[in-house]
Amino acid sequence: xxxxxxxxxxxxxxxxxxxxxxxxxxxxxxxxxxxxxxxxxxxxxxxxxxxxxxxxxxxxxxxxxxxxxxxxxxxxxxxxxxxxxxxxxxxxxxxxxxxxxxxxxxxxxxxxxxxxxxxxxxxxxxxxxxxxxxxxxxxxxxxxxxxxxxxxxxxxxxxxxxxxxxxxxxxxxxxxxxxxxxxxxx
Numbered sequence: 001x002x003x004x005x006x007x008x009x010x011x012x013x014x015x016x017x018x019x020x021x022x023x024x025x026x027x028x029x030x031x032x033x034x035x036x037x038x039x040x041x042x043x044x045x046x047x048x049x050x051x052x053x054x055x056x057x058x059x060x061x062x063x064x065x066x067x068x069x070x071x072x073x074x075x076x077x078x079x080x081x082x083x084x085x086x087x088x089x090x091x092x093x094x095x096x097x098x099x100x101x102x103x104x105x106x107x108x109x110x111x112x113x114x115x116x117x118x119x120x121x122x123x124x125x126x127x128x129x130x131x132x133x134x135x136x137x138x139x140x141x142x143x144x145x146x147x148x149x150x151x152x153x154x155x156x157x158x159x160x161x162x163x164x165x166x167x168x169x170x171x172x173x174x175x176x177x178x179x180x181x182x183x184x185x186x
């Protein structure tokens with residue numbers, strides 16, 4: 001578990017760095033988005049990953065790693081939006097946004113650690129393509145919950161599904177990193 005926690009920290013740091021760099025470029029313009037728009041943005045990224053996995057080719061010179069990073073960051077944005085609501089005043093100072101980012105990414109990590117304990121790190125034996133498919137399934141669930149105005153009968157809510165997407169994306173980033181290391185070692 002210690003290995004997983006360290007790998008998660010490394011992946012989280014990468015995602016946070018990209019988030020902060022994008023915030024320097026764009027500010028907090030994403031605060032104007034409804035969660036439904038964030039869901040669709042995540043869907044676009046996950047669908048692109050699946051297309052690349054299926055076709056084994058791509059025309060845009062950006063691999064799947066940046067897409068998984070984007071999925072993590074958009075999911076955290078969605079969690080923030082669920083907490084704060086869509087902003088009329090979209091400008092937020094960087095320290096407040098990073099504080100919220102940290103809160104939601106580490107709540108997701110705590111969820112991962114609990115589930116990882118119970119499932120015995122089963123994700124390590126999964127294919128990245130399966131992680132992609134599960135992310136897409138979670139997004140379809142989110143869309144259905146959104147269409148039902150956030151109401152569920154027995155299922156987890158939007159926040160739990162976004163947190164799962166964060167974790168599945170971080171698993172994929174860890175697996176991609178391990179594959180790169182193995183390729184370099186050979």
